[in-house]
Amino acid sequence: MQERRDRPAAGRSRAVRLDEFGGPEVLDVREVPVPPVGPGQIRVRVAAAGLNPMDWVMTADADAAARFGLSLPAGFGTDYAGVVDQVGDGVTGFAAGDRVFGSALSRAVADFVVVESAGGIAANEAYRTPDAVDDRTAATLAIAGRTASAALALIRPGPHDTVLIGGAGGGVGVFAVQLARIAGARVIGTGSASSSGFLRDLGAEPVAYGEGLVDRVRALAPGGVTAALDLHGTETVRAARELGVPDGRICTIAAQVEGVSAANGANAAPGALEELARLVAAGDVRVPVAASFPVEQIRRAVELQAGRHVRGKVVVDL
Numbered sequence: 001m002q003e004r005r006d007r008p009a010a011g012r013s014r015a016v017r018l019d020e021f022g023g024p025e026v027l028d029v030r031e032v033p034v035p036p037v038g039p040g041q042i043r044v045r046v047a048a049a050g051l052n053p054m055d056w057v058m059t060a061d062a063d064a065a066a067r068f069g070l071s072l073p074a075g076f077g078t079d080y081a082g083v084v085d086q087v088g089d090g091v092t093g094f095a096a097g098d099r100v101f102g103s104a105l106s107r108a109v110a111d112f113v114v115v116e117s118a119g120g121i122a123a124n125e126a127y128r129t130p131d132a133v134d135d136r137t138a139a140t141l142a143i144a145g146r147t148a149s150a151a152l153a154l155i156r157p158g159p160h161d162t163v164l165i166g167g168a169g170g171g172v173g174v175f176a177v178q179l180a181r182i183a184g185a186r187v188i189g190t191g192s193a194s195s196s197g198f199l200r201d202l203g204a205e206p207v208a209y210g211e212g213l214v215d216r217v218r219a220l221a222p223g224g225v226t227a228a229l230d231l232h233g234t235e236t237v238r239a240a241r242e243l244g245v246p247d248g249r250i251c252t253i254a255a256q257v258e259g260v261s262a263a264n265g266a267n268a269a270p271g272a273l274e275e276l277a278r279l280v281a282a283g284d285v286r287v288p289v290a291a292s293f294p295v296e297q298i299r300r301a302v303e304l305q306a307g308r309h310v311r312g313k314v315v316v317d318l
Contacts, residue, residue: 039089059076
């Protein structure tokens with residue numbers, strides 16, 4: 001577990017807040033009251049918060065925020081990991097001192113979060129962190145892990161498949177590649193030329209995105225591609241269709257394409273996060289953390305993550 005930084009005096013805590021919607025420039029670290037714990041809830045003292053594209057997408061403007069039920073003033077970040085600080089009445093599954101991880105919609109970059117102890121509610125949940133998984137790693141799992149699991153469930157990769165994954169080096173991609181490989185599939189992952197070594201380390205065969213993608217994939221897989229995930233936009237969808245992949249075996253997460261299913265992490269199968277954490281603890285899945293920042297540098301952290309060229313995950317330490 002990483003060393004904790006100084007925190008405010010008892011009864012007060014830090015949280016990232018925004019009083020207007022916009023980019024990283026609207027994010028500030030504020031001193032706020034420690035949130036109270038209600039029946040059936042637990043309060044977690046956060047050690048690390050993992051960033052995801054949805055964090056800055058849903059706080060970019062009022063329309064996007066409204067779709068997620070957010071209003072001003074708002075918090076920021078969803079994935080967290082830390083230690084249970086207090087339990088509410090009726091809680092039986094957790095005790096103070098338990099290490100946990102999960103998600104708290106647009107509230108995670110804070111010294112404390114309060115979530116429902118029952119779990120199973122995407123973006124308002126807690127799960128036990130395996131002893132072999134550190135807090136920074138645990139803080140990367142919830143959103144990206146759920147999304148990768150849900151996407152793979154739609155295309156059902158197996159030992160006889162060759163799967164094309166667009167955006168394979170991103171936050172969801174690092175999980176999707178490894179989980180598809182565990183399922184026995186061959187994986188071809190798109191990325192920049194400089195990311196080829198990173199993708200090979202994950203278990204994917206790298207291919208450069210951009211013009212000529214279809215020809216490059218054909219050269220790598222003359223026997224054909226049987227399934228595809230587009231984790232960035234629509235380029236991989238178009239390539240997959242040209243390569244003969246049926247729409248039923250193509251999935252997106254960041255775009256809507258008629259005839260193609262879009263994965264929603266909230267619809268991941270029950271137990272998906274616990275299984276992912278078990279695989280990480282066993283060393284079967286690794287989580288590349290591209291960078292970590294102290295909470296005081298939240299703007300820098302979001303700028304890096306929002307650039308969409310990060311290989312792996314960005315984490316904020318509290």
